Amino acid sequence: MRDVVVIGAGMTKFGELWGQSIKDIFVEAALKAIEDAGVDHIDSMYVGAMSSGLFVGQEHLGAVMADYLGVNPIPATHVESACASGGAAFRQAFFEVASGASEIVLASGVEKMTDGADVTEVLATAADQEYEVYHGITFPGLYALIARAHMEQFGTTREQLAAVAVKNHRNGSKNPNAQFRNEVTVEQVMKSTMVADPLRLLDCSPVSDGAAAVIVASMDVAKKLKRNPIRVIASAQASDTIALHGRKTLTTLNSVVKAAEKAYKMADKKPKDMNLVEVHDCFTIAEIVATEDLGLFEKGKGGEAAANGWTSIECKMIPVNTSGGLKSKGHPVGATGIAQIIELYEQLNGTAGARQVPNAHVAMAQNMGGSGASCVIHILEVK
């Protein structure tokens, strides 16, 4: 496979974008990415979205968005892998360029969640309908089970969960595209409304609208355009049982472990080589488990790491979710995986502003679908 680079990025602000349609936000992000890359065309495009059919009654997003972006008749495909749809779309673009089939591909993600659909019900379609949803459980409930098990097995505390939200809100306060730019305290998190014991409102990522897009290209194109070559040095994906009860343990997300193994091998890197990591913190417990399963911390120590500040930008140990994560930046599900790549792109470009990690040259993004049934991991590097 030949070298693949990211040469441009664009995203909307994440939040309640009531004045814009799903088409509007997609086009805004895509045009920003195209302009940032400085390309005069794209060869094909992928649109990651989890459930636009249920959220806004619109499917066939590849064709819809190609039409409104004004790029017909290029190939345009909708990619769905629940909350990992964005990461999966990026992976398709990566392969298309790596294989030599295309030179310039747009990888994007979009979701419009605030237009009136019952969001919890729509998101629950990513869980096992027969064995989980039928019995009334939703995603906060599933992650609450994981949290309870983690607390029981490793002594993870309520305060440690809160520390993840506190850190991510602090990072998000420095991100102009974040939905919530306010900082929160451990006390506020622990006193927020109970959602699914032990998870409270401030442990949960919000309901968001948003779109994100990047331009993936061959090294030849990057050189011609004189772009800082930010290489995609690993693209890995893994799956796990759709329902929690099918797993040997609730406290390890095997898809994350397996995708990470593949990614490190492909990139020829180790966890300690990462300068920063974006993880899928749909709930605070998800960040704790992900940091362990990515090998950044020993199993069971993720909570301690968060509480000790080892994942903060300031600590310089291994900054996690410098963008604010899903918790503070927002979680328009289909756009999340691409927004993670954008954070890596900005950090490696040195354009992350107040949340810049000094001398960042290797970064990883972990995007997850459902309660861990899908996981997509990418590692980017700049030399």
Place this chain on the structure above:
Amino acid sequence: MIGIVGYGAYLPRYRIKSEVIAHQWGADPEAIQRGLMLSEKTVPGQDEDTITISVAAAKNALSRAQINPKEIGAVYIGSESHPYAVKPSGTILIDALGIGPHVHVASYEFACKAGTEAMYVAYSHVKAGEMKYAMGIGADTSQGAPGDALEYSASAGGAAFIMGNQRVAAEILYTHSYTSDTPDFWRREGEMYPRHAGRFTGDPAYFKHVMGAGKALLEKSKLSPKDFAYAVFHMPNGKFPQEAGKRLGFTKQQLEVGWIVPWMGNTYSGSSPTGLTAILDVAKPGDLIFMVSFGSGAGSDGFIFRVTDEITKVQDRAPKTRDYLDRSKIYLNYGEYAKFRNKIKLND
């Protein structure tokens, strides 16, 4: 001088506490109290509806105005809970109070704004010289689906205002309305409970319209918030009117008297009108009052009133709004509340 010559409010004496509703649905009472700033709400008695509430409020308004009911040329009742889908509420009221039959009567509906709509049209008739007096009423026995956030707020009550051009107690100096097609809250024909678009009811709906009307009123009048003794806004919960007041530049002290929602709930079409009656009960001659209503769908009506010397004569002629809020209350448990609100359905 044209304005309010008589006003009156009415609130049922039944109450249910927010914590009782929260307990019923397994919600966190503290979070409700913090988020909505509501401690209890009025509940209509089993023999009360929008018409009886309107009659009681209008009777108080007549007591204050001390006019011949036959001289009232129009009666408008704004509500989203008119007891009949087809049959005016106002006809029962005029017969009960000796108004008419030479009178124009209509039922208005504009979600929570129907009361100020009735006030605005009544005022306009007098201003146009069409009639000596006209009455505008806002009253509701509003509906909230069991377990919905609205159940903590949807309450019962109303206020009536007689507009005229003699012995005016509160002159209307300026009005301004602000309206757009914003579907934040609705109830279709035949549905028992309204539906709402969650957080969309906030910024793009309530705040956009309240701020739109409020700012225009301030510009039109060339007055600034500090010129006013009192301000009152539509009160769907405790938080929204305080936030709207803050954004427009009013202080908590200016809002305090009209901010009766924590103990009354949201009386929908009667919400800002009952807030206004609570203010008129204590206002002094010369006081300026700022008022902006809000109705989903969506729109806001704004008024600026100047209280006159007449106010002191009329204030004590009828029960005050605070009397209704504080008088011997009867607290219901959830079962009684469900029975009172006809939430328990039997076979025909």
